[in-house]
Amino acid sequence: MWAIFLFILGIFGIVLINLFGNITTTNQQDYTLIKNAVEAAMNDSIDYASYQVGFYLCFDTKTLPRDKDGRIIINSKKDYHIVLRTVNLQPSEVAGCDLLKGKIKINKEVFVESFLRRFANNVHNNKSFEVTIQEVIEYPPKVSVRVDTYNTYSGTPKSSVIEGDFDKGDFNIRNQIDAILENKG
Numbered sequence: 001m002w003a004i005f006l007f008i009l010g011i012f013g014i015v016l017i018n019l020f021g022n023i024t025t026t027n028q029q030d031y032t033l034i035k036n037a038v039e040a041a042m043n044d045s046i047d048y049a050s051y052q053v054g055f056y057l058c059f060d061t062k063t064l065p066r067d068k069d070g071r072i073i074i075n076s077k078k079d080y081h082i083v084l085r086t087v088n089l090q091p092s093e094v095a096g097c098d099l100l101k102g103k104i105k106i107n108k109e110v111f112v113e114s115f116l117r118r119f120a121n122n123v124h125n126n127k128s129f130e131v132t133i134q135e136v137i138e139y140p141p142k143v144s145v146r147v148d149t150y151n152t153y154s155g156t157p158k159s160s161v162i163e164g165d166f167d168k169g170d171f172n173i174r175n176q177i178d179a180i181l182e183n184k185g
Contacts, residue, residue, distance in 0.1 A: 027149075027173050027175070030147065030149050030173065030175055031175050033119065033122050033123070034119070034145065034147050034175050034177050035177055036118075037115055037118040037119045037122070038115060038143060038145055038177050038179050039179065040114070040118055041111050041114035041115035041118060042106060042111060042141060042143060042179060042181045043181075044110060044111070044114040045106040045107045045108075045110035045111035045114060046104055046105075046106055046107075046141075046181075047104075047105045047106060047107050047138075050084060050085070050105045051102065051103065051104060051105070052101075053085050053101070054085050054099050054100055054101030054102075054103075055082055055083065055084050055085055055099075055100055055103075055105060055139070056082065056083040056084075056085065056094045056097035056098065056099055056100070057080060057082060057097060057098045057100055057139065058080060058081050058082070058083055058094065058096065058097035058098075059072065059074065059079055059080035059081075064079055077135075077137055082105070082138055082139055083097060085099070100139070103139065103183075104139075104140075104141055104181060104182075104183045105138050105139040105141065106136070106138055106139075106141040106143075106181065107138070108136045108138055111136055111143060112133055112136065115133070115145065116131065119131065119147075127149055127150060128149075128150040129147055129148065129149055129150070130147070130148040130150070131145070131146075131147050132145070132146040132147070132148075133145050134146055140180065140181075141180060141181035142178070142179070142180045142181075143177075143178070143179050144176070144177070144178045144179075145176070145177050145179075146174065146175070146176045146177075147174070147175050147176075148172065148173075148174050149172065149173045149174075149175070150172050
């Protein structure tokens with residue numbers, strides 16, 4: 001009697017170890033893939049022309065809040081806009097703007113294209129992914145990317161962060177990366 005109980009308990013333990021090992025390994029692989037794809041896509045999307053000739057950072061100094069040292073506090077992308085430095089740029093278009101030369105700026109469209117291409121080239125066929133690019137700020141370069149992974153052994157993805165029919169090996173995992181790109185100097 002005890003031998004049967006211990007045998008069933010051992011089989012149950014092996015199934016649990018296999019299931020959680022699969023979840024942990026899959027999550028680590030997905031996280032590493034997302035992290036590497038974001039880093040490479042940010043490097044791909046550096047706007048070298050703007051780095052060399054500069055760009056204008058424009059904001060309304062009268063309406064933005066300031067900290068105790070008098071520096072302007074920018075809370076979102078809506079608080080400023082970027083004007084590229086071109087040959088036919090009129091001085092009135094950049095009146096009151098700061099010229100930033102030698103500063104890194106990324107191109108939003110290039111980042112999205114590069115990230116999706118790199119991510120799609122390295123995923124496995126046994127999972128479904130929902131990629132949400134939540135935020136891309138060109139200057140200072142910052143991105144937020146969320147990827148929901150759905151294992152689809154039963155054919156239908158679930159909808160929460162971690163849930164699923166663990167008897168069939170289904171589980172869902174959400175990974176989020178918030179990354180900034182810095183330069184020295």
